[in-house]
Amino acid sequence: MxxxxxxxxxxxxxxxxxxxxxxxxxxxxxxxxxxxxxxxxxFKKTWLNVGRVERLPRKGSYFTKELTGLNTSLILSRGTDEEIRAFHNVCRHRGNKLVWNDYPGDETEGTCRQFTCKYHAWRYSLEGELTFVQQEGEFFDLEKAEYGLATVRCEVWQGFIFVNLDPDAQPLADYLxxxxxxxxxxxxxxxxxxxxxxxxxxxxxxxxxxxxxxxxxxxxxxxxxxxxxxxxxxxxxxxxxxxxxxxxxxxxxxxxxxxxxxxxxxxxxxxxxxxxxxxxxxxxxxxxxxxxxxxxxxxxxxxxxxxxxxxxxxxxxxxxxxxxxxxxxxxxxxxxxxxxxxxxxxxxxxxxxxxxxxxxxxxxxxxxxxxxxxxxxxxxxxxxxxxxxxxxxxxxxxxxxxxxxxxxxxxxxxxxxxxxxxx
Missing domain, CATH: 3.90.380.10 (Naphthalene 1,2-dioxygenase Alpha Subunit; Chain A, domain 1)
Incomplete structure (x- = not known):
């Protein structure tokens, strides 16, 4: 240097x-x-820091991050395998925001075993897989494996969690x-x-x-x-x-x-x-x-x-x-x-x-x-x-x-x- x-x-x-x-x-x-x-x-092609790993202290921990200027909301979670992942905060059924409390524009955090949509109760694992569809038999040739949460590039440097909306972005270490x-x-x-x-x-x-x-x-x-x-x-x-x-x-x-x-x-x-x-x-x-x-x-x-x-x-x-x-x-x-x-x-x-x-x-x-x-x-x-x-x-x-x-x-x-x- x-x-x-x-x-x-x-x-x-x-x-x-x-x-x-x-x-x-x-x-x-x-x-x-x-x-x-x-x-x-x-902003849509660069690594963005969204917090630290201490906000995800255990399996099932999550928090949301509102990227208002980029017209999206993210879920950051620690999976059952201890991996930290990022997803777009949108249900794959009808586009409802998946994780929110009383006010959809506010950020939230907590611990859970799965993410459940408030609208029709579709459920997703901490790893983003679609695990349950209400009245699944009435859908047409629905393959749950094809409807997991939309992932976002996510890497950690020195405990700082970074995301990148560009799936083809260079690795975080190279960028830094x-x-x-x-x-x-x-x-x-x-x-x-x-x-x-x-x-x-x-x-x-x-x-x-x-x-x-x-x-x-x-x-x-x-x-x-x-x-x-x-x-x-x-x-x-x-x-x-x-x-x-x-x-x-x-x-x-x-x-x-x-x-x-x-x-x-x-x-x-x-x-x-x-x-x-x-x-x-x-x-x-x-x-x-x-x-x-x-x-x-x-x-x-x-x-x-x-x-x-x-x-x-x-x-x-x-x-x-x-x-x-x-x-x-x-x-x-x-x-x-x-x-x-x-x-x-x-x-x-x-x-x-x-x-x-x-x-x-x-x-x-x-x-x-x-x-x-x-x-x-x-x-x-x-x-x-x-x-x-x-x-x-x-x-x-x-x-x-x-x-x-x-x-x-x-x-x-x-x-x-x-x-x-x-x-």
Whole structure:
């Protein structure tokens, strides 16, 4: 895996000449035709993370995932053979949604021995086989073996469950590439205490990825969340990341921060000192194997002040590993050209006492406040982009991952359009 250490004079962007350095076209976030092609070219042909294996702890466990923008719903289940599978959530009889509770648009989870349709009681095994048809004798030459649930490609990487709507897609490991290979071995499976947030955002999905793919904004947008001394320091010196890397279609940013406890107690709030926690998570690293000797892909700059690595797994999955020993995932699910569903999950090692639990709670609510500040700018951005007054925008060196995201998305849509035109 190649790593670049930025020289005193130069830029991160120059390592990726295919991205260029000119203004970036943002009509990819406002054009309905581009959005429609983006769904077909990217989301219907790319590996998408839909959760973790801890949500399927035993045989018969299942959960559903609504992919509203893609006009489908999925069932993820662990079969009697322990295999994790994915199916389209549709009964083969008359097309009713198979697994749902009171409201068909809501996601659900649980444990069962089989899936039974609410409409006519057709039944399917955990492996997707049609096992029972009500009044089967009145159908015409019905072969149950031909009417199992419609399967979806499903593979697992480091406990993360991925699906792909394209049955001919390359294997997941090949898609993730060498950069993500360097993360393997991190103890994700030890961090099972989860805090979750979900919000509908009035912007194109790429704009929220943009917001988290750079910290250039942090000293300004989040200034009021820090004590005055820390805010003045950040505003005065700006921001410089430790490392950027692109392994197309994926990318990553490595940053300082999260070192605890702070050398100067006055630089944090009283409640943070009391609970030994804050935005960067609990200060006390959990006692779990795998945190002392990190995988080679983390902290690529080998910097003593390293605090966080954020991996942007194309198209819509962000994975953030924090130095104090916890991690976050973000998902950005497109709903319309100007709307998406944002999901955030914070993962900690299970707390051993009340103080550790409160430390996690503080980290979770602090994160929520910061995330709301990021989201607050997005609808204003979307509105003005849609005005069409300005369509191309200058992107600085610290925003190289933003440049990469838009250039790569536009490339994939162009390839899709060219292929269709050639038919």
């Amino acid at each position: 190649a790593h670049f250490n930025k020289p005193a004079a130069g830029s991160w962007t120059e390592h990726y000449p295919e991205l260029g350095t000119g203004p970036v076209d943002f009509t990819d976030s406002t054009d309905p035709a581009f959005y429609a092609d983006e769904l077909n070219a990217i 590439g060498t950069m993500l290979k360097g993360v393997e071995g991190y103890p994700f499976d030890e961090m099972t205490e989860v805090y979750s947030y979900r919000a509908e955002i009035g912007s194109n999905w790429k704009l929220f990825v943009d917001a988290f793919a750079e910290f250039y904004h942090a000293p300004i947008l989040h200034m009021k969340q820090a004590v005055k001394g820390e805010a003045d320091k950040l505003a005065g010196y700006g921001y410089e990341a430790l490392h950027y890397e692109i392994d197309a279609p994926h990318s990553m940013i490595s940053s300082w921060g999260g070192m605890a406890p702070p050398k100067d107690p006055s630089m944090v709030k009283p409640i943070e000192r009391a609970l030994r926690s804050g935005l960067f998570g609990p200060w006390d690293k959990p006692d779990i194997e795998g945190l002392d000797a990190l995988p080679p892909g983390l902290n690529p700059a080998r910097h003593k002040a390293w605090g966080i690595d954020e991996f942007e797994i194309f198209p819509n999955f962000s994975l953030l590993c924090w130095e104090p020993g916890w991690y976050i995932t973000y998902h950005y699910w497109p709903v319309a050209v100007n709307k998406h569903l944002f999901e955030a999950n914070l993962y900690f090692a299970p707390a051993k006492n009340a103080r550790e639990r409160l430390a996690q709670e503080l980290a979770a609510v602090t994160f929520k406040e910061y995330a709301l500040q990021d989201a607050n700018t997005l609808e204003a951005t979307q509105t003005m982009l849609e005005s069409g007054v300005v369509t191309h925008f200058p992107i600085m060196d610290q925003e190289v991952l933003i440049r990469h995201l838009h250039v790569h998305a536009q490339k994939k849509v162009k390839e899709y359009r060219d292929a269709n035109a050639a038919r």
